[in-house]
Amino acid sequence: MEGIGPSPGNAGAQQEQARQAAEKRENAQNSMLSQILEQDAMVRLNNLAAAKPDKAKMAEATIINMARRGQIAGKLSDEGLKQILNRVSDQSQSKTTVHFDRRRNAIDSDSD
Known part of the structure; x- marks a missing residue:
């Protein structure tokens, strides 16, 4: 029965x-960003x-993808980073809408 399932030593x-990978x-991503920015x-x-942290990870991924596609020439300045952050922020913002259901308010009796 020892061969069934992973052994505790093997899982560790x-x-x-996985942690080292x-x-x-x-580390590779940080070195790439230091070369780009x-x-x-x-x-x-x-x-x-x-x-x-979530927004920063999205921005880092966007910057690295842009650099790999050749869309960033030279080092990216602070102003260029601000523009990318604004784009990432616009994409990640969720739009909140509020709908009022007036029929539910008909249950309340304001005439009392």
């Missing part, structure tokens, strides 16, 4: 490998990552 090794990916833009992105 797999988790360690994720760390390696993150100017210093002030990198500071702004790091500040955003501290405040809103």
